[in-house]
Amino acid sequence: MSKIKYELLHVDKYSKARRGRIHTPHGIIETPVFMPVGTNSTVKGLTNDQIKNIDSEIILSNAFHLFLRPGMEIMKDFEGIHNFMNWNKPLLTDSGGFQVFSLKDRKISEEGVLFRSPLDGSKIMMTPEKSMEIQQTIGSDIAMAFDECVNAKWGYEYMKDSVDRTYRWAKRSFEAHKKENQSLFGIVQGGLFSDLRQRSLEQITSIPFDGFALGGLAVGEKYQESEKVLKEFGDKLPKDKPRYIMGIGSPTMMFLSVENGMDMFDCVLPTRMGRHGTALTWNGKLNLKSAKNKFDHSPIENDCNCYACKNHTRGYINHLLKRDEMLGKTLISIHNLYFNIHLIHKMREAIENDSFLDFKKEFFSNSSYPLQN
Numbered sequence: 001m002s003k004i005k006y007e008l009l010h011v012d013k014y015s016k017a018r019r020g021r022i023h024t025p026h027g028i029i030e031t032p033v034f035m036p037v038g039t040n041s042t043v044k045g046l047t048n049d050q051i052k053n054i055d056s057e058i059i060l061s062n063a064f065h066l067f068l069r070p071g072m073e074i075m076k077d078f079e080g081i082h083n084f085m086n087w088n089k090p091l092l093t094d095s096g097g098f099q100v101f102s103l104k105d106r107k108i109s110e111e112g113v114l115f116r117s118p119l120d121g122s123k124i125m126m127t128p129e130k131s132m133e134i135q136q137t138i139g140s141d142i143a144m145a146f147d148e149c150v151n152a153k154w155g156y157e158y159m160k161d162s163v164d165r166t167y168r169w170a171k172r173s174f175e176a177h178k179k180e181n182q183s184l185f186g187i188v189q190g191g192l193f194s195d196l197r198q199r200s201l202e203q204i205t206s207i208p209f210d211g212f213a214l215g216g217l218a219v220g221e222k223y224q225e226s227e228k229v230l231k232e233f234g235d236k237l238p239k240d241k242p243r244y245i246m247g248i249g250s251p252t253m254m255f256l257s258v259e260n261g262m263d264m265f266d267c268v269l270p271t272r273m274g275r276h277g278t279a280l281t282w283n284g285k286l287n288l289k290s291a292k293n294k295f296d297h298s299p300i301e302n303d304c305n306c307y308a309c310k311n312h313t314r315g316y317i318n319h320l321l322k323r324d325e326m327l328g329k330t331l332i333s334i335h336n337l338y339f340n341i342h343l344i345h346k347m348r349e350a351i352e353n354d355s356f357l358d359f360k361k362e363f364f365s366n367s368s369y370p371l372q373n
């Protein structure tokens with residue numbers, strides 16, 4: 001099989017939540033799915049075995065960072081990222097759009113974005129064609145079109161021009177993409193303006209991409225603002241293709257996204273929090289650095305089947321964190337990713353039983369996570 005194929009299995013009776021399956025060249029992904037982030041071709045602090053043991057079906061990596069380091073010469077020499085990091089399951093790369101636009105010193109033109117390399121200051125031109133070349137060299141199963149990530153604060157007129165430019169770049173991405181065993185997703189932009197979101201959605205979905213993403217969310221907007229976009233546009237994305245919302249990973253936002261028909265999410269949150277000593281549990285967040293864990297013989301979470309909880313106590317992990325031992329961060333990262341992935345597993349079961357909204361209610365009444373944030 002060359003490209004991905006999406007199968008819609010079931011839609012929850014009382015919400016737009018959907019249960020699906022994506023067939024990829026490196027195996028099957030059940031959806032909804034949470035994708036751990038491996039920016040530098042490593043999910044920070046975890047071995048591939050550890051990633052697989054938390055039941056991760058797909059990981060995400062970053063075209064922009066891999067382009068800078070190790071660079072495409074090395075990526076070519078190793079014949080792509082799967083060989084390079086010895087990962088034999090599905091992998092998605094983002095296009096680098098978000099990272100390029102986070103740089104201070106950059107200039108946008110019709111051709112693309114001119115920026116200075118954060119490594120040596122040399123000038124680099126990133127274009128849709130260049131982004132496709134990079135992602136094809138990396139060899140991810142799913143690549144993303146090159147789009148402009150716009151700050152909503154830049155105003156309506158700028159956003160309008162940007163939406164049209166993103167459409168032209170999406171067409172150029174689609175035309176430049178030739179790799180047969182790699183799928184390409186388009187990204188709908190438009191910020192928080194309903195008419196521009198609608199415009200972008202019509203433009204981007206007119207191109208026969210293999211899947212579609214909502215971009216430009218999870219960039220500091222209010223919960224109500226992302227909720228409005230998701231409610232209005234989540235289910236307007238084509239029903240027969242995977243739907244991806246970028247940068248989402250908190251329980252609050254994952255519930256909101258699934259409820260509105262989205263299938264795929266990624267976020268650095270579980271591993272970042274892990275490195276800072278905070279665990280995600282079914283009750284809420286737990287600070288393992290706190291001295292109250294010192295004599296605690298219980299695992300991070302009772303009844304959790306992750307490696308950290310099966311083998312180690314809160315007291316031991318507290319000690320590792322106090323001594324700044326890397327194992328402490330690894331153990332909490334394992335637990336946090338396991339938590340996110342298995343929370344999604346429970347959502348899948350609930351969708352199959354048409355009880356997604358009941359499950360959501362139960363989850364928030366039994367935990368301190370905010371229903372809205």
Ligand SMILES: [Zn+2]
Nearest residue numbers: 304306309335
């Ligand atoms: Zn655990």
